[in-house]
Amino acid sequence: MILCSVDDSPILDLETVARALTPLFRDGSISGPRYVSSPDVEGTLDVDPSDGPSFSVELSRDHSGVSIDGLFEQNELVAAALRAAIPPAAPRIVVIEPARGTFAELPKGITASELAMSWQDVQEFDEKGPTRRSPAPE
Numbered sequence: 001m002i003l004c005s006v007d008d009s010p011i012l013d014l015e016t017v018a019r020a021l022t023p024l025f026r027d028g029s030i031s032g033p034r035y036v037s038s039p040d041v042e043g044t045l046d047v048d049p050s051d052g053p054s055f056s057v058e059l060s061r062d063h064s065g066v067s068i069d070g071l072f073e074q075n076e077l078v079a080a081a082l083r084a085a086i087p088p089a090a091p092r093i094v095v096i097e098p099a100r101g102t103f104a105e106l107p108k109g110i111t112a113s114e115l116a117m118s119w120q121d122v123q124e125f126d127e128k129g130p131t132r133r134s135p136a137p138e
Helices: 014-021 072-085 112-116
Strands: 002-005 030-035 041-047 055-060 065-068 093-097 102-105
Touching: 002 072, 014 030, 014 041, 014 055, 014 072, 055 072, 065 072, 072 093, 072 112
Parallel strands: none
Antiparallel strands: 002 065, 002 093, 030 041, 041 055, 055 065, 093 102
């Protein structure tokens, strides 16, 4: 899953990502941030929750996007937490699930359960603004 600003504006830094995830995984299951030498990725956080499989969260070098590779429900939880950490004046934020061909708008204050109900087919995506709401994929 990819969380990003539609206009490629910087939205998060790695320390903010780590702070946003800490309340979700209080049991010390987060390691990092780990900075990497990659042209596209600035750094990674590894998450090993006690109630599910481990996954990683990567921040793009330009700070405009975050990749989350957990289970779908884990990704929704992390995406909602990260959206809460992005300033209200930020540009339009969306989350994209390439494997399902879906995307969702991420307004300020969205919860993981609201996100679960707001997925749309990527063919409905409009870079100028939100489109009609479709039911969540099965």
